[in-house]
Every structure is written in C-alpha cells, then in structure tokens.
Amino acid sequence: MTQKPHQLLFLALTLIGLLIQTGGSQAANPVLERRKVIGTTAADQHLTDYFRDHATRLANRSLKNVKDLKTWEKKRVQYRKQLFEMLGLSPLPHKTDLKPVITNSITSDGFIVENITFQSRPGLYVTGNLYRPIKQEGKIPAILYVCGHGGVKKNGIIYGNKVHYQHHGEWFARNGYVCLTIDTLQLGEIEGLHHGTYREGMWWWLSRGYTPAGVEAWNCIRALDYLQSRPEVDGEKLGVTGRSGGGAYSWWIAALDERIKAAVPVAGITNLKNYVIDGAVEGHCDCMFMVNTYQWDYAQVAALVAPRPLLISNTDKDSIFPLDGVVDVYNNTMKIYELYGVPENLGLQITEGPHKDTQELRIHAFHWFNHFLKGDDSLIEMAATKFHTPEELKVFKTLPEDQKNAKIQETFVKQAKAKVPEDSAQWHQMQEQWKTQLQKKSFRGWLKKNDSNTKTKVESATRDGLTLQTISFDSQKHVPLKLFVVMSKKSKTPQPVTLTVLNQSEWDTYLNELAPVFPGMDSATPLSPQGEKLFQELRKNVLENQTAIAYFTPRGIGLDAWNPEERKQTQIRRRFYLLGQSLEGMQIWDVRRAIQELQAQPEFSKSEMRLVGTGEAAALCLYASLFEKNISELDLTGMPASHHNGPALLNVLRFLDLPQALAMAASRSRVILHKVNPKDWAYSSQVSKKMGWDEKQLQIRK
Structure with missing residues (x-):
C-alpha cells in the first residue's frame, strides 16, 4: 500500500520518539x-x-x-x-x-x-x-x-x-x-x-x-x-x-x-x-x-x-x-x-x-x-x-x-469579599465551607497521614533544675525536623505547654544561641555570654510559671534552612507551587505535626497548649490551630493583615483572607493579637460582636 506523505512523516517522527525513549540519551548540558x-x-x-x-x-x-x-x-x-x-x-x-x-x-x-x-x-x-x-x-x-x-x-x-x-x-x-x-x-x-x-x-x-x-x-x-x-x-x-x-x-x-x-x-x-x-x-x-x-x-x-x-x-x-x-x-x-x-x-x-x-x-x-x-x-x-x-x-x-x-x-481573578454572619448557624456554615475550600484548594498537598517510617526520637538531659528535650521527628518523608522542649525537672503531669514557632531571625538571635544546651546538639560548644543570659531568663520563666515551653522551626528555617542565595530561594518556592503546594502551606503542615508530636508525649497528652508566633509565623500558627484540637490560646504578634503581604497559600484569597481566618480561630481558641492596626481586623471584631463572645476571647491590641 502506498503511504501518503503525512503518514510517512508521522511514521518517521514516531520512530524517532521510540528510539529516543528506548536507547537515546541527552548529552550533558x-x-x-x-x-x-x-x-x-x-x-x-x-x-x-x-x-x-x-x-x-x-x-x-x-x-x-x-x-x-x-x-x-x-x-x-x-x-x-x-x-x-x-x-x-x-x-x-x-x-x-x-x-x-x-x-x-x-x-x-x-x-x-x-x-x-x-x-x-x-x-x-x-x-x-x-x-x-x-x-x-x-x-x-x-x-x-x-x-x-x-x-x-x-x-x-x-x-x-x-x-x-x-x-x-x-x-x-x-x-x-x-x-x-x-x-x-x-x-x-x-x-x-x-x-x-x-x-x-x-x-x-x-x-x-x-x-x-x-x-x-x-x-x-x-x-x-x-x-x-x-x-x-x-x-x-x-x-x-x-x-x-x-x-x-x-x-x-x-x-x-x-x-x-x-x-x-x-x-x-x-x-x-x-x-x-x-x-x-x-x-x-x-x-x-x-x-x-x-x-x-x-x-x-x-x-x-x-x-x-x-x-x-x-x-x-x-x-x-x-x-x-x-x-x-x-x-x-x-x-x-x-x-x-x-x-x-x-x-x-x-x-x-x-x-x-x-x-x-x-x-x-x-x-x-x-x-x-x-x-x-x-x-x-x-x-x-x-x-x-x-x-x-x-x-x-x-x-x-x-x-x-x-x-x-x-483584577483578573476576583478576590472574595466576606460578609459578616447574621447568626451562629450561618457562621458555623461559613466556617465549614471555608475549611473545606482550604483543604481542597489551598492544602491539597497535605497528606492524610505521615508517609515517613522514621520513628520519633526523644533525647533528654537536665541542667539547673530543668529537663531539656530534643524531639526529632519527620513531618513527612524527607522532612526531618526538631522540637526543643524546656520544662521543670520537678514538673507535674499534665502541665500547660507553650509551642513557640520561630521565624529565621528569631532562630538566629535566640534559639541558635541556646542550641548547645539541648541533647543531640553541639554540647561541646559552651554557651556564649548572650546564650547564658538567655538561658537564665528562660529558666526563670519556666520555674516561676511552672510551664513547659517548646520551640520549633518548620522546614526551610533554622537547622533546616536551605541555600540562602536569593535566586535559589525564589526557585525553591516556585517548585513547591508546581507541585500544587506552597512553601507556607507545607510549613503549616509542619506546625500541625509539631503539635501532634508534643501531644503524643506523656507529659503533654492531656495538657492545654498555647501557640505563639510573630510575623508570618503567627499566620502559620493561626491556620494550624484550625485543624488541630486542644489549642487553648493563640498569642500572635505583628501578623500580616492580608495574604497580599503575608504567607502565600494557593487560591486562598478567592474565598477568605487573614481576618476571616482569625475569626475562625477565635471560635475555637482564645486569641490575643499584638502590634497590629485594629482597623485591619475590623471583620474579626464584627464577628466577635455579632456572636456575643466574651471580650477576652478575641483581643486585638496596637
């Protein structure tokens, strides 16, 4: 049978493809x-x-x-x-x-x-x-x-x-x-x-x-x-x-x-x-x-x-x-x-x-x-x-x-404008809809369960009346992270615990100075004078308030910081979104996993937990609290008022912004927001008033 020119072309191109697939290799570039x-x-x-x-x-x-x-x-x-x-x-x-x-x-x-x-x-x-x-x-x-x-x-x-x-x-x-x-x-x-x-x-x-x-x-x-x-x-x-x-x-x-x-x-x-x-x-x-x-x-x-x-x-x-x-x-x-x-x-x-x-x-x-x-x-x-x-x-x-x-x-993609709910029934419906949208449109990259087979490792040491723990765990496969826990050596169970999520500058100026006192870290290196001062302040806080404090940095921060070159940092973030994720969205997952790991420890299995964060870390705490139980309080400082200048979460502005997320969190936990312009959070305040919350449930401070 005589083949037409376009059929010969197709056959030749197909053969090229098959040859490339089975035997070819691309020269090193x-x-x-x-x-x-x-x-x-x-x-x-x-x-x-x-x-x-x-x-x-x-x-x-x-x-x-x-x-x-x-x-x-x-x-x-x-x-x-x-x-x-x-x-x-x-x-x-x-x-x-x-x-x-x-x-x-x-x-x-x-x-x-x-x-x-x-x-x-x-x-x-x-x-x-x-x-x-x-x-x-x-x-x-x-x-x-x-x-x-x-x-x-x-x-x-x-x-x-x-x-x-x-x-x-x-x-x-x-x-x-x-x-x-x-x-x-x-x-x-x-x-x-x-x-x-x-x-x-x-x-x-x-x-x-x-x-x-x-x-x-x-x-x-x-x-x-x-x-x-x-x-x-x-x-x-x-x-x-x-x-x-x-x-x-x-x-x-x-x-x-x-x-x-x-x-x-x-x-x-x-x-x-x-x-x-x-x-x-x-x-x-x-x-x-x-x-x-x-x-x-x-x-x-x-x-x-x-x-x-x-x-x-x-x-x-x-x-x-x-x-x-x-x-x-x-x-x-x-x-x-x-x-x-x-x-x-x-x-x-x-x-x-x-x-x-x-x-x-x-x-x-x-x-x-x-x-x-x-x-x-x-x-x-x-x-x-x-x-x-x-x-x-x-x-x-x-x-x-x-x-x-x-x-x-x-203007190309319309931004949502949320209405203040008329009553508690409507507010409940709005929250459920937003959570569903977050899970389907923003956090689809989250796992249903941890995919890592690595077991959590807990190392303990004592110093000056304190128990110091390093909890090493995988947030997911290929994401090894650490929690650093400080509590009184004579602490009772259950005891309240504060989980502080740090940003990079806080790691650099605070926890990195304290790192040598934690087991599994570089204990051969003595604390610097600044580190010793910070440790004594921390010791006083823990012993006087009989509370436990845990410090945590999500992926890309602290011990897990990646190549700091600006171009590489940009392209790392872009890789996340090509996978249907965002860096900040997966950092929220990390905070959730840190909460879960803390609550899995015998000392904290029945404890009230307080989340603390500053800047974008505050927003990570905010969203994590929407999906975890037994969070009694959020203490957030300087949190961005919008995702336009805050953490990038896929599609989130198509249905809500940070003021709506804050109101959702205040429905579940007591929230204190520091160093912000109250006008930026008018929506959250309006919901609080409409729902008749106690004034301590949502506190917004300049």
Missing part, C-alpha cells in the same frame, strides 16, 4: 546540571529528595486510571473545568464587545497586513497583526500565532513581540491562510507583567490564584472570537501555533477551546520531572504555568487536545524543554489518542538544535496545517521571511489611557 543542584548541605539534599519524590508521585498517578474511552470522556469534562480554574478563568469572564480597531493596513508581496487591536475585556488591550492573502476565493482557514519571548524595543519604544515573529504570519498569508499574530501581555505594546514570582516577589499571585498564563489563554479565546468575526475566515478551520511562551499558550488554548482544529505547540511544554527535579523551572517565567491546584502532570494538558490533530515540536538540545520530558509527554498523550483510535492525529517532531526558532521547526508546522486544514500534502517550497520594519507593524501611536494591561494582575 551544563545549564541543566547547574539548575538541578539546590545546594550542598544536608537540608538541601533532603529538599532535593522531597521534590523528586513528590514530582514522581504526581507523574505516576497522572492519567493512571484512564483505561478506556468512556472513562476518559468523563474525566475529560472534569479536567477541562479544573484547567479553567487553575488558569484563573472560573467562572469564565463575560465576553464583552471586542471593540476591534484597524489602525493601519499595508499591501505587500501577495498579502495584506492589518495592524489591529481589540479588548479581550474592558481595558485589557490585545495588539496584533492580521495577515491575509490579497486574492482569495471563499472563506479560508485561519491560524492564531501566539508569540514567545522575543520582544522588540527601539529607542525606548515597544513594538511588541509580534514584530519579532512576523515571518510566520507572512508565510501563512502567502500560502492561503489568514493569520492573526498577537502580542503577549509582558512584551506587547502595552507592557504588562509575567515575572511576578520569578523576579518581583509577588507571591500573593499564588494566594489570588492568579497566573499570567490565564490572561494569555483568555486573550487567545477572544482572538478566536475575532477571527470568526472576519468575513475572510472559515471559522470551522482554525489552528494555533507558537514557540516557547507561544508554545505554552498554544497548549492552553488548544486544551480549552475545541474551535482549534489543529495545533502545533513548539517548545512549550515538558513534564514535572524536568520542571521540578531537573530545575527547568528556573528558566521560565510565570506565564508558562497554571496554579497547579489539582496537582497535574503536564500530559493531562496535552491529552485534552485529543482527538484533534496535535504536533508536539521541539529541538533536541533545548535546555528549558529537555528532550526526555517532551518525549514523555508525547508517550503519555499517545495513550489517549489510541483510545480514540486516531494515533495518526498525534505527531512528535524533534530537530537538532537549541531553544531557537528554526526553519526545520517551521517546515513541519506548515506541513501539519496544510494537511489537516487544507488537505494539501505537497512539499513546502517557500521559506518564511520577514518583510516589514517594526515601525510599519506598530498598532498604537499613543497608548490608550484606559488600559489595564499594566496592572491586570490586580
């Missing part, structure tokens, strides 16, 4: 090797093992239970809803008037280019160039080309990345397509922001459930609306392609919108192993990632394109989309295409080279669209070349005053 290494200490190695373990877990369960098409079709509906949510698009924004404007039109070599803008939502401007043939008969297929990170800026004037990628649109127009090439948020004519967590320290993006990937996806959805409004376009024959960042946006729109009938994402996706274990995340800005609430691996995104034609395209020496991960995504996605009985609709193209826009990559993309959108399998004879200057393709002479692009992160 110094950039990749550097990114893999978090640091050199034991704590860094524990963290490396933690990331490897959790990335592997998510990879192993991704698409695992999909054995037949019926199961997949059911899960597919659920997965698409989850993806909309993880991109900040649930509920889906209202489709408002696009208000398209063509600011200029140029006739060129066989095609016309129109400089256009539309508003994907009021004030969110999308700038682009629409390329179309001068001559056409009837409606023709259209391609949405989404740009990667190739911005063009001359003499302080931004022309957009559409200018950098113009040759793609020009080729399509010269070969019988309409092509709309659109700028991205950060590199468009109106400069927005992709680098919130990558560079700007805007960790509240995670709390808001915001990612610029959602803006790019929404702009793509509206771009399809615009294309379908054009009289030249066959709205049933739409394709999408782009490379690097544009490759990622190609994935989002192809997975979300079935109007896309063929897709060629170029260098836009790999797997969690590459991102988290191999450190490829360090080469990517935030636009490449969803907020991974439901803990996906990336083949789940690719699988949502099935059974529509999809060509996964990459080079073999790409340091930010490594070859093994790309092939892994292809292999896992193929399982879904096989369930549909259309393996020929999925292709894998690997060409030689680095992360670069090459002619070899373009040729196969052009062929893919020709076959699936036009039924044309002829050879590609025309190269893609650039025809225009940046000045010719610029949309705006003056930027619109009502633009929201620059600060779209502040």
Whole structure:
C-alpha cells in the first residue's frame, strides 16, 4: 500500500520518539546540571529528595486510571473545568464587545497586513497583526500565532513581540491562510507583567490564584472570537501555533477551546520531572504555568487536545524543554489518542538544535496545517521571511489611557469579599465551607497521614533544675525536623505547654544561641555570654510559671534552612507551587505535626497548649490551630493583615483572607493579637460582636 506523505512523516517522527525513549540519551548540558543542584548541605539534599519524590508521585498517578474511552470522556469534562480554574478563568469572564480597531493596513508581496487591536475585556488591550492573502476565493482557514519571548524595543519604544515573529504570519498569508499574530501581555505594546514570582516577589499571585498564563489563554479565546468575526475566515478551520511562551499558550488554548482544529505547540511544554527535579523551572517565567491546584502532570494538558490533530515540536538540545520530558509527554498523550483510535492525529517532531526558532521547526508546522486544514500534502517550497520594519507593524501611536494591561494582575481573578454572619448557624456554615475550600484548594498537598517510617526520637538531659528535650521527628518523608522542649525537672503531669514557632531571625538571635544546651546538639560548644543570659531568663520563666515551653522551626528555617542565595530561594518556592503546594502551606503542615508530636508525649497528652508566633509565623500558627484540637490560646504578634503581604497559600484569597481566618480561630481558641492596626481586623471584631463572645476571647491590641 502506498503511504501518503503525512503518514510517512508521522511514521518517521514516531520512530524517532521510540528510539529516543528506548536507547537515546541527552548529552550533558551544563545549564541543566547547574539548575538541578539546590545546594550542598544536608537540608538541601533532603529538599532535593522531597521534590523528586513528590514530582514522581504526581507523574505516576497522572492519567493512571484512564483505561478506556468512556472513562476518559468523563474525566475529560472534569479536567477541562479544573484547567479553567487553575488558569484563573472560573467562572469564565463575560465576553464583552471586542471593540476591534484597524489602525493601519499595508499591501505587500501577495498579502495584506492589518495592524489591529481589540479588548479581550474592558481595558485589557490585545495588539496584533492580521495577515491575509490579497486574492482569495471563499472563506479560508485561519491560524492564531501566539508569540514567545522575543520582544522588540527601539529607542525606548515597544513594538511588541509580534514584530519579532512576523515571518510566520507572512508565510501563512502567502500560502492561503489568514493569520492573526498577537502580542503577549509582558512584551506587547502595552507592557504588562509575567515575572511576578520569578523576579518581583509577588507571591500573593499564588494566594489570588492568579497566573499570567490565564490572561494569555483568555486573550487567545477572544482572538478566536475575532477571527470568526472576519468575513475572510472559515471559522470551522482554525489552528494555533507558537514557540516557547507561544508554545505554552498554544497548549492552553488548544486544551480549552475545541474551535482549534489543529495545533502545533513548539517548545512549550515538558513534564514535572524536568520542571521540578531537573530545575527547568528556573528558566521560565510565570506565564508558562497554571496554579497547579489539582496537582497535574503536564500530559493531562496535552491529552485534552485529543482527538484533534496535535504536533508536539521541539529541538533536541533545548535546555528549558529537555528532550526526555517532551518525549514523555508525547508517550503519555499517545495513550489517549489510541483510545480514540486516531494515533495518526498525534505527531512528535524533534530537530537538532537549541531553544531557537528554526526553519526545520517551521517546515513541519506548515506541513501539519496544510494537511489537516487544507488537505494539501505537497512539499513546502517557500521559506518564511520577514518583510516589514517594526515601525510599519506598530498598532498604537499613543497608548490608550484606559488600559489595564499594566496592572491586570490586580483584577483578573476576583478576590472574595466576606460578609459578616447574621447568626451562629450561618457562621458555623461559613466556617465549614471555608475549611473545606482550604483543604481542597489551598492544602491539597497535605497528606492524610505521615508517609515517613522514621520513628520519633526523644533525647533528654537536665541542667539547673530543668529537663531539656530534643524531639526529632519527620513531618513527612524527607522532612526531618526538631522540637526543643524546656520544662521543670520537678514538673507535674499534665502541665500547660507553650509551642513557640520561630521565624529565621528569631532562630538566629535566640534559639541558635541556646542550641548547645539541648541533647543531640553541639554540647561541646559552651554557651556564649548572650546564650547564658538567655538561658537564665528562660529558666526563670519556666520555674516561676511552672510551664513547659517548646520551640520549633518548620522546614526551610533554622537547622533546616536551605541555600540562602536569593535566586535559589525564589526557585525553591516556585517548585513547591508546581507541585500544587506552597512553601507556607507545607510549613503549616509542619506546625500541625509539631503539635501532634508534643501531644503524643506523656507529659503533654492531656495538657492545654498555647501557640505563639510573630510575623508570618503567627499566620502559620493561626491556620494550624484550625485543624488541630486542644489549642487553648493563640498569642500572635505583628501578623500580616492580608495574604497580599503575608504567607502565600494557593487560591486562598478567592474565598477568605487573614481576618476571616482569625475569626475562625477565635471560635475555637482564645486569641490575643499584638502590634497590629485594629482597623485591619475590623471583620474579626464584627464577628466577635455579632456572636456575643466574651471580650477576652478575641483581643486585638496596637
């Protein structure tokens, strides 16, 4: 039987994939090797093992239970809803008037280019160039080309990345397509922001459930609306392609919108192993990632394109989309295409080279669209070349005053506004709903039970009438932590205990000075004069008040501090959120485990427990108290008033903020909040008044 050219192409690409899977190996890449290494200490190695373990877990369960098409079709509906949510698009924004404007039109070599803008939502401007043939008969297929990170800026004037990628649109127009090439948020004519967590320290993006990937996806959805409004376009024959960042946006729109009938994402996706274990995340800005609430691996995104034609395209020496991960995504996605009985609709193209826009990559993309959108399998004879200057393709002479692009992160995902409950029944209902949302949307990374087999170790010593204990335990596998306990040698059981959760500065200036007195620590080192002074103050406090005090630092702090280099600290936090966690969310888990370990000790099994924390540590105590029993009091100092400047918890601002969490905690325990502005906590005070609590139940002090 004679095979058609596209079948030969698919066969060749499939064989390449199989060869790579079974026998190939990627040459050592110094950039990749550097990114893999978090640091050199034991704590860094524990963290490396933690990331490897959790990335592997998510990879192993991704698409695992999909054995037949019926199961997949059911899960597919659920997965698409989850993806909309993880991109900040649930509920889906209202489709408002696009208000398209063509600011200029140029006739060129066989095609016309129109400089256009539309508003994907009021004030969110999308700038682009629409390329179309001068001559056409009837409606023709259209391609949405989404740009990667190739911005063009001359003499302080931004022309957009559409200018950098113009040759793609020009080729399509010269070969019988309409092509709309659109700028991205950060590199468009109106400069927005992709680098919130990558560079700007805007960790509240995670709390808001915001990612610029959602803006790019929404702009793509509206771009399809615009294309379908054009009289030249066959709205049933739409394709999408782009490379690097544009490759990622190609994935989002192809997975979300079935109007896309063929897709060629170029260098836009790999797997969690590459991102988290191999450190490829360090080469990517935030636009490449969803907020991974439901803990996906990336083949789940690719699988949502099935059974529509999809060509996964990459080079073999790409340091930010490594070859093994790309092939892994292809292999896992193929399982879904096989369930549909259309393996020929999925292709894998690997060409030689680095992360670069090459002619070899373009040729196969052009062929893919020709076959699936036009039924044309002829050879590609025309190269893609650039025809225009940046000045010719610029949309705006003056930027619109009502633009929201620059600060779209502040409004794109709606923040919840909590109402004060009318009565105790409504308050109970609100609390139960919030706890459920926290568990499902913010703390999904928590374990149902500790997964470590390491037994807790308790070491004891005495000094100057005190019993000193070091309790070593695993918060979870690869997270070894310590509790340091001080109590009177003659203490009675049960006795009250205060658990103080320390931040890094408190460890450095306080507990690190006291560390030599605890068993299992460096007892050969004598206390410094400052340490001796602190010890005597601690001794006096414990003996006079007949109380026990426990000190604790969660992961990443104190003995478990990781590589302090700022860049590594940033990329560590980003690895957590790619796993559907946040560092602070898992630190709250650590505080919970510390409470559990203390309560498991005979001296404290029936004791009242008081939690103490300052700054962000106060917020960790606050949330831990919502999920543990027998917490009699919270003593919190200088706690941030909002997750906008406090701990990052995935999605939390979509349903509550710290004042609501404080009110929840005060329903369970006595709460004293020090050194804050009472106005910031008005909601908590209003709930207290409405519920008729005793004035000592919630105390808010300046």
